[in-house]
Amino acid sequence: MTKVGLSPNKRTMTQSPDKTAAKKLHIKTFGCQMNAYDSERMAEALQPAGFQLTDDVYDADLVVLNTCHIREKAAEKVYSELGRLRKAKEARKTEGRDTMVAVAGCVAQAEGKEIVSRAPVVDIVVGPQSLHRLADLVAEVSSTGKVLVETDFPAEEKFAELPQRADGKRQVSAFVTVQEGCDKFCTFCVVPYTRGSEYSRTPGEVVAEVERLATRGVREVTLLGQNVNAYHGDGPDGESWPLAQLLRRLGEIPSIERLRFTTSHPHDMDDDLIALFGDEQKLMPYLHLPFQSGSDRILAAMNRKHTAEEYEALIARIRAARTDLALSTDIIVGFPGETDADFEATLDLVARVGFAQAYSFKYSARPGTPAANLEDQVPEAAKKERLAALQTLLEEGRRSFDRQLVGRSLPVLFESKGRNPGQIRGRSPYLQAVHVDGPETLIGEIAEVDISSAGPNSLTGVMKSGIEWREPVQAAQ
Numbered sequence: 001m002t003k004v005g006l007s008p009n010k011r012t013m014t015q016s017p018d019k020t021a022a023k024k025l026h027i028k029t030f031g032c033q034m035n036a037y038d039s040e041r042m043a044e045a046l047q048p049a050g051f052q053l054t055d056d057v058y059d060a061d062l063v064v065l066n067t068c069h070i071r072e073k074a075a076e077k078v079y080s081e082l083g084r085l086r087k088a089k090e091a092r093k094t095e096g097r098d099t100m101v102a103v104a105g106c107v108a109q110a111e112g113k114e115i116v117s118r119a120p121v122v123d124i125v126v127g128p129q130s131l132h133r134l135a136d137l138v139a140e141v142s143s144t145g146k147v148l149v150e151t152d153f154p155a156e157e158k159f160a161e162l163p164q165r166a167d168g169k170r171q172v173s174a175f176v177t178v179q180e181g182c183d184k185f186c187t188f189c190v191v192p193y194t195r196g197s198e199y200s201r202t203p204g205e206v207v208a209e210v211e212r213l214a215t216r217g218v219r220e221v222t223l224l225g226q227n228v229n230a231y232h233g234d235g236p237d238g239e240s241w242p243l244a245q246l247l248r249r250l251g252e253i254p255s256i257e258r259l260r261f262t263t264s265h266p267h268d269m270d271d272d273l274i275a276l277f278g279d280e281q282k283l284m285p286y287l288h289l290p291f292q293s294g295s296d297r298i299l300a301a302m303n304r305k306h307t308a309e310e311y312e313a314l315i316a317r318i319r320a321a322r323t324d325l326a327l328s329t330d331i332i333v334g335f336p337g338e339t340d341a342d343f344e345a346t347l348d349l350v351a352r353v354g355f356a357q358a359y360s361f362k363y364s365a366r367p368g369t370p371a372a373n374l375e376d377q378v379p380e381a382a383k384k385e386r387l388a389a390l391q392t393l394l395e396e397g398r399r400s401f402d403r404q405l406v407g408r409s410l411p412v413l414f415e416s417k418g419r420n421p422g423q424i425r426g427r428s429p430y431l432q433a434v435h436v437d438g439p440e441t442l443i444g445e446i447a448e449v450d451i452s453s454a455g456p457n458s459l460t461g462v463m464k465s466g467i468e469w470r471e472p473v474q475a476a477q
């Protein structure tokens with residue numbers, strides 16, 4: 001399942017192993033979509049060195065863990081994973097096969113060589129801005145047997161040097177990183193330290209990448225950035241292009257039918273971008289806009305640069321531009337000093353705004369961030385209780401958003417086969433998965449669907465009558 005939002009979930013890259021290839025590569029991805037994008041780029045960067053993807057870790061000559069540092073739990077997962085890899089490496093050794101282990105991503109950046117001291121199984125530590133160096137690092141480790149740690153910050157170099165997507169399977173919806181890093185320094189967050197300061201790719205580069213994707217059948221593009229709406233790329237006209245201008249330009253690519261972007265910061269929602277929700281037909285009516293807390297005192301301590309009232313006023317302006325907007329958000333409970341009253345303010349804001357989707361987290365103290373040193377850390381039991389109460393409310397909101405879609409007709413972009421035979425699966429403009437009986441020939445197409453029911457995780461519908469589609473041609477036996 002690919003959900004828009006920067007909330008960590010675990011993915012394993014899968015591709016049928018090539019039995020003839022000399023070397024096998026296994027990549028396990030944690031964290032946000034920017035990591036997923038980076039994992040794809042790493043796989044391509046290693047292809048010229050003869051590495052083919054395998055989903056069997058025991059089969060892999062090189063294992064890359066692309067890691068996330070956002071919360072303690074995410075970071076600790078890396079070490080349990082490395083424990084398992086040590087055993088795999090030992091088992092392969094007894095068969096005379098070597099295994100190289102690389103730790104990439106945000107834990108690599110944050111912990112650097114500490115990782116090697118804690119887990120000697122690791123051969124390479126490579127930060128998110130140095131991924132383009134991975135093939136060289138692998139070659140160097142192969143010849144010298146040395147352990148290498150590379151955690152520099154040349155983002156520009158990374159995008160310039162990473163190879164472009166390799167041809168391959170049909171992909172209907174694609175993510176494209178356009179901005180990386182963060183200068184906001186929310187007091188709870190590691191991203192400014194793991195991804196460095198804000199950097200935007202040029203519109204020229206982005207347009208070229210999206211055009212290439214379009215020629216391979218991609219119909220929907222989600223622009224990614226830690227603060228994607230702070231995007232400011234140097235345009236071919238010598239001007240700095242804001243995100244709205246980039247989206248408008250991408251909307252001119254004929255076969256790109258849908259545009260999305262994530263994650264945005266409320267502070268960077270400018271008028272042009274808000275207006276675009278009303279003007280640009282291809283921009284989907286879905287916005288992920290984290291607010292973190294409904295209490296102004298906590299928002300100030302978090303350094304979020306806005307109050308609850310300002311957030312609500314902003315939402316009202318965006319909804320005025322696009323009345324059917326589906327909103328998504330991120331919320332933290334148990335930030336240091338959060339009282340019951342502060343938490344109530346968060347619940348109230350959720351109830352007033354109404355979210356179609358949300359990601360909520362218990363505050364996790366991260367080493368090196370200002371909030372980690374604050375006194376009055378909230379006890380775990382209180383955090384747990386608040387999270388449960390919040391999630392109940394959010395789930396009600398999500399279900400009620402989905403329910404009001406039942407009986408409506410929605411354009412669905414079909415992405416893949418469905419759960420059951422004869423079914424196909426797509427997404428509504430509001431990002432819910434939609435299951436419909438229909439032919440696979442519709443994958444990559446948009447068709448109107450009458451939504452008939454809303455399940456716990458997806459909608460079900462029937463193809464609107466009058467829509468023309470061909471039955472798949474059966475090959476002669």
Ligand code: SAH
Nearest residue numbers: 006188189226263290330331361362363364
């Ligand atoms: N740039 C995005 C968020 C990136 S991190 C933004 O500004 O909103 C994704 C989410 O993880 C954050 O929105 C926040 O809700 C959560 N998060 C970040 N640091 C956290 C921490 N230390 N403890 C708990 N949740 C955290």
Ligand code: SF4
Nearest residue numbers: 182184185186189191
């Ligand atoms: Fe982290 Fe705040 Fe930057 Fe988002 S805006 S990445 S929460 S520091």
Ligand code: F3S
Nearest residue numbers: 031032068069070106
């Ligand atoms: Fe995690 Fe790094 Fe993304 S800390 S959320 S993988 S930017």
